[in-house]
Amino acid sequence: MSADPVPDLPPGVDDGTLLQKPVDRREALGLLMAGLAAGAAAASACTPLNASTPEQRELKLLEWQEFTQKHYRRMTEAERAETIQRLERLAKIRHNEDATIATTDAQPGVLFGYAFNVSKCKGYRRCVEACINENNLDRHQDTQYIRIFEMENGVVNLDEADPTYQHEVPLEGHFYLGTQCFQCANPPCVPVCPVGATWQEPDGIVVIDYNWCVGCRACMAACPYWARRFNWSAPDVPPEEVNPNQHYLGNRDRKKGCVEKCTFCIHRTREGRLPACAEACPTGARVFGNLLDPDSEIRWVLAHKTVFRLKEELGTEPRFWYFSD
Amino acid sequence: MSQPRRGIALLAIGAVCLVSGCREGRTIRWDQPPAGTAVAQVDSATAARNAAMEPGALTTVQTMPVVRWKGPGGRPFEVGRRSGAPEAGYTRLFGTITLPIALRSRAASLNQYPCTSCHQGQKIVMENKRIGDAHQNIKPVHPDQTGAVCATCHSSNDVETLTLKSGERASLDESYRLCAQCHFSQADAWAGGAHGKRLDGWEGRRVVMACPDCHNPHDPSVKVLIPFRAPQLERTGGHAP
Amino acid sequence: MHIRPFLAQALRSVTSGDRTYHLWMGSLTAIMLLGGYAYIVQAEHGLIVTGMNNHVSWGLYISNMAFLVGVAAAAVILVLPAYILHDVDFSRAVLIAEGVAVSALVMCLGFVMANSPGYPWKWWRLTPVIGLLNWPDSMLAWDVIMLNGYLVLNLAIPLYILYSHYTGHEPSKKKYVPLIYVSVVWAVSIHLVTAFLFAGLPARPFWNSALLGPRFLASAFTAGPAFMILLLGFIRSHSKYDIPDVAIQKLATATTVAAQANLVMLLSEVIYEFYQPTHHSMSARYLFFGLGEHNALVPWIRTGILLNIGATFTLMIHPLRHNMRVLMAACAVLFFGIWVEKGIGLVIPGFIPSPLGEIVEYTPTWVELCVTAGIWAMGLFVLTILVRVALPIELGEARSPFLEQPPAPRATRPRAAPRQYDNVRRARSR
Numbered sequence: 001m002s003a004d005p006v007p008d009l010p011p012g013v014d015d016g017t018l019l020q021k022p023v024d025r026r027e028a029l030g031l032l033m034a035g036l037a038a039g040a041a042a043a044s045a046c047t048p049l050n051a052s053t054p055e056q057r058e059l060k061l062l063e064w065q066e067f068t069q070k071h072y073r074r075m076t077e078a079e080r081a082e083t084i085q086r087l088e089r090l091a092k093i094r095h096n097e098d099a100t101i102a103t104t105d106a107q108p109g110v111l112f113g114y115a116f117n118v119s120k121c122k123g124y125r126r127c128v129e130a131c132i133n134e135n136n137l138d139r140h141q142d143t144q145y146i147r148i149f150e151m152e153n154g155v156v157n158l159d160e161a162d163p164t165y166q167h168e169v170p171l172e173g174h175f176y177l178g179t180q181c182f183q184c185a186n187p188p189c190v191p192v193c194p195v196g197a198t199w200q201e202p203d204g205i206v207v208i209d210y211n212w213c214v215g216c217r218a219c220m221a222a223c224p225y226w227a228r229r230f231n232w233s234a235p236d237v238p239p240e241e242v243n244p245n246q247h248y249l250g251n252r253d254r255k256k257g258c259v260e261k262c263t264f265c266i267h268r269t270r271e272g273r274l275p276a277c278a279e280a281c282p283t284g285a286r287v288f289g290n291l292l293d294p295d296s297e298i299r300w301v302l303a304h305k306t307v308f309r310l311k312e313e314l315g316t317e318p319r320f321w322y323f324s325d
Numbered sequence: 326m327s328q329p330r331r332g333i334a335l336l337a338i339g340a341v342c343l344v345s346g347c348r349e350g351r352t353i354r355w356d357q358p359p360a361g362t363a364v365a366q367v368d369s370a371t372a373a374r375n376a377a378m379e380p381g382a383l384t385t386v387q388t389m390p391v392v393r394w395k396g397p398g399g400r401p402f403e404v405g406r407r408s409g410a411p412e413a414g415y416t417r418l419f420g421t422i423t424l425p426i427a428l429r430s431r432a433a434s435l436n437q438y439p440c441t442s443c444h445q446g447q448k449i450v451m452e453n454k455r456i457g458d459a460h461q462n463i464k465p466v467h468p469d470q471t472g473a474v475c476a477t478c479h480s481s482n483d484v485e486t487l488t489l490k491s492g493e494r495a496s497l498d499e500s501y502r503l504c505a506q507c508h509f510s511q512a513d514a515w516a517g518g519a520h521g522k523r524l525d526g527w528e529g530r531r532v533v534m535a536c537p538d539c540h541n542p543h544d545p546s547v548k549v550l551i552p553f554r555a556p557q558l559e560r561t562g563g564h565a566p
Numbered sequence: 567m568h569i570r571p572f573l574a575q576a577l578r579s580v581t582s583g584d585r586t587y588h589l590w591m592g593s594l595t596a597i598m599l600l601g602g603y604a605y606i607v608q609a610e611h612g613l614i615v616t617g618m619n620n621h622v623s624w625g626l627y628i629s630n631m632a633f634l635v636g637v638a639a640a641a642v643i644l645v646l647p648a649y650i651l652h653d654v655d656f657s658r659a660v661l662i663a664e665g666v667a668v669s670a671l672v673m674c675l676g677f678v679m680a681n682s683p684g685y686p687w688k689w690w691r692l693t694p695v696i697g698l699l700n701w702p703d704s705m706l707a708w709d710v711i712m713l714n715g716y717l718v719l720n721l722a723i724p725l726y727i728l729y730s731h732y733t734g735h736e737p738s739k740k741k742y743v744p745l746i747y748v749s750v751v752w753a754v755s756i757h758l759v760t761a762f763l764f765a766g767l768p769a770r771p772f773w774n775s776a777l778l779g780p781r782f783l784a785s786a787f788t789a790g791p792a793f794m795i796l797l798l799g800f801i802r803s804h805s806k807y808d809i810p811d812v813a814i815q816k817l818a819t820a821t822t823v824a825a826q827a828n829l830v831m832l833l834s835e836v837i838y839e840f841y842q843p844t845h846h847s848m849s850a851r852y853l854f855f856g857l858g859e860h861n862a863l864v865p866w867i868r869t870g871i872l873l874n875i876g877a878t879f880t881l882m883i884h885p886l887r888h889n890m891r892v893l894m895a896a897c898a899v900l901f902f903g904i905w906v907e908k909g910i911g912l913v914i915p916g917f918i919p920s921p922l923g924e925i926v927e928y929t930p931t932w933v934e935l936c937v938t939a940g941i942w943a944m945g946l947f948v949l950t951i952l953v954r955v956a957l958p959i960e961l962g963e964a965r966s967p968f969l970e971q972p973p974a975p976r977a978t979r980p981r982a983a984p985r986q987y988d989n990v991r992r993a994r995s996r
Binding site: 067071074141143147149157158159160161163179188191192193194195196197212214215216217218220221222223224225226229230231232233234256257311314 | 611612613614616618619620621623624678681682683684688689691692697698699700703704705706707710763764766767768769770845848916917919920921922923924
């Protein structure tokens with residue numbers, strides 16, 4: 001009795017079963033969709049049904065295809081390309097943005113790790129600012145992946161920490177500790193998803209297929225680090241501030257009602273660049289690199305500094321360490 | 326009657342086993358790849374290509390190799406030059422906005438006051454640390470604390486050259502050699518990657534920022550700043566009526 | 567053969583009634599329409615119109631779901647004795663209990679749907695083969711299977727029995743007894759799985775307790791039978807369908823025992839949390855005492871617990887329990903008390919403070935309240951329909967017109983199936 005075999009497959013790896021399946025699955029999907037069509041018609045009663053202009057008709061079609069699209073990990077290369085094309089077109093129609101959505105796969109032999117220097121962080125929150133801009137985070141709900149906690153010297157207790165400080169920093173007698181998604185080796189958020197919309201990539205990044213997510217928020221309840229955010233409404237990003245450099249599993253346009261999270265800037269890090277937070281940090285408190293490379297900076301930090309992780313007793317094995325000078 | 330009962334008992338036991346055992350034996354350590362992922366090793370050609378990669382904006386930065394220090398695993402690394410094109414500074418584009426990534430970008434001030442515009446070819450006696458009206462932008466906090474004078478670091482006959490304790494000269498781009506004379510543990514951490522800052526790219530050429538890119542040599546402590554706006558806890562979801 | 571008259575009969579039973587009945591159904595429909603409107607508002611704008619947020623990411627919907635799964639599971643307390651232990655006293659109440667289970671499950675599924683923004687057809691992704699059901703890893707996937715399976719079981723069994731009675735046949739034990747066995751195991755499992763949904767999350771120490779499953783069962787076997795006593799009492803006094811006193815008293819005893827067990831577990835939780843308060847007791851502190859100025863749930867939980875204690879002790883006194891009026895009042899109080907304790911007092915404080923110690927309180931908005939009221943109305947609507955359809959058939963008033971000889975009204979004699987069980991039992995003891 002094992003689960004659906006698909007969730008264990010890395011993306012882009014197509015075994016025979018995956019290649020054979022699409023046809024009958026598509027047919028089955030078509031049948032189901034026919035049944036659902038009546039209901040969907042009722043749903044769209046709230047949106048203009050009389051799609052008169054060609055653009056409206058195109059939008060309707062694209063939205064339908066988006067609704068019925070497959071799970072990202074089950075797509076063939078061709079289907080991926082088709083999906084990307086559709087999403088880029090949808091971004092153009094909906095928000096008039098010229099986004100480029102990548103589907104870059106994980107590099108072999110790479111496992112991302114992060115280290116955070118608590119004695120270097122001065123609480124400037126430049127990482128938060130860069131993260132919001134880089135990842136097209138919802139401005140209306142003030143979605144932020146990163147939290148910086150101001151703590152009094154002598155105590156490491158998040159309950160007593162202040163994440164909402166708004167004064168000149170650093171404050172005398174205080175230190176700063178930042179949190180975000182730790183990309184745990186044993187992510188508690190992944191198994192709880194009823195539709196398998198979230199999974200861990202081979203490079204350790206825990207990602208979400210925003211189109212597959214049904215928005216039940218079980219993963220948000222399961223995360224011990226409060227790393228997941230929900231789109232309570234359709235995200236609102238000013239068109240001129242949209243970062244067009246996007247990834248399917250990362251900072252592309254999210255829908256209302258799906259969960260999102262930090263992906264270590266998957267669109268940057270899979271191209272060899274640093275995550276926006278690490279690059280924006282003015283004090284160099286953030287160290288990022290490949291854990292599988294014994295000569296990487298992150299491994300140097302693990303070997304030469306005294307490190308700790310948050311809530312290590314939970315066995316999540318976060319790939320995010322704290323250290324001090 | 327016993328047949329269905331036994332069947333149900335088996336079913337129940339099976340269900341309980343599934344639930345209780347489903348996470349056991351699957352926990353992995355941080356240095357192991359996710360379950361079900363084959364550990365693919367990088368071939369040497371790919372490794373070489375990656376090592377020479379210039380991700381992001383790295384190409385726009387002028388660099389010079391670091392001497393006498395090696396990165397982790399004995400790998401050589403480079404330091405971003407300040408004297409070459411200081412006007413570029415170290416600013417980066419995040420999304421659509423540009424942020425300075427140094428705590429205090431000194432590039433602009435260096436450009437405004439090139440020492441040689443006054444001190445070209447002159448020998449300056451710098452035995453004390455008196456700074457005249459011409460140097461109002463310099464606050465000698467660090468020399469005050471350490472009892473240093475101008476000539477402790479600057480060459481007397483060429484202010485844009487540094488002088489080390491050994492008497493050896495070093496260019497402004499090699500400032501790390503000067504700083505490391507006292508701050509040796511920081512220099513080690515800097516070479517290892519725990520201190521300082523790598524410019525773009527976690528793979529490919531390793532280019533790091535030099536000490537004065539963040540620390541004003543005359544006043545190196547970290548300055549107080551207004552942080553980016555605080556998160557608004559009550560705005561992260563629905564609004565109570 | 568008899569299906570069309572059966573359906574016609576069902577329709578007749580549902581649509582005919584006195585003025586009070588129509589008023590009742592009319593007001594339920596009105597509330598459902600209001601809930602439907604609120605649901606559309608939430609589907610269009612997203613859950614931003616609710617009081618939930620990134621900190622308290624589950625609210626009234628999942629709270630009610632957790633509570634109602636218990637009510638549904640409690641049908642087993644009648645099914646088990648009636649069908650398996652051959653308790654004749656419960657034979658008349660068991661169909662009603664199954665009706666309660668069905669309507670509770672309808673509400674549960676409604677709340678699960680309401681908890682996700684947008685329209686419910688996006689759940690096609692949960693369908694195996696064309697979608698992806700993350701089973702057995704996801705507790706929510708288990709829960710979806712359990713809820714739907716239990717719904718099917720509790721629809722199929724009574725429907726089969728009713729249909730058999732309608733057509734004048736004795737229901738074939740070969741056909742339904744295996745299903746009964748499955749449904750007994752299933753009933754306990756559905757609530758345990760719902761408890762595991764919460765208990766399996768180390769991220770939330772307030773839920774991550776081995777006691778949560780048993781506590782869910784104890785509170786379920788309190789609230790469920792309490793509701794059934796209320797319903798049976800109502801049916802008894804408003805129809806010819808006679809439910810023996812002894813059945814209600816047996817139910818009352820079961821309720822009392824479960825309520826006592828529930829209080830014991832509450833006590834052990836309180837000791838666990840507060841004897842040596844740890845960092846993990848923050849949520850319990852918030853719930854019972856409040857954290858600083860954040861104390862929205864304190865009056866609720868204190869009231870709920872006082873009501874539970876009061877009702878439980880009332881039920882423990884025999885003369886009071888045997889007094890029908892006191893019993894009904896105590897059951898109503900108990901039902902509400904458990905709803906507060908398990909609905910409000912379990913799900914929401916699990917999120918406060920957040921795993922990183924931030925405190926954001928939760929207040930439901932009008933949209934949530936309307937959707938919740940609408941789903942409750944839908945459940946009561948379904949329950950009313952089921953009872954209305956079942957009663958005439960069970961009373962023998964409604965029989966298939968194709969029957970040559972309508973049997974005598976059933977109200978005057980005990981149902982046939984249990985009588986046969988009795989024979990079996992006697993034969994065995996010989």
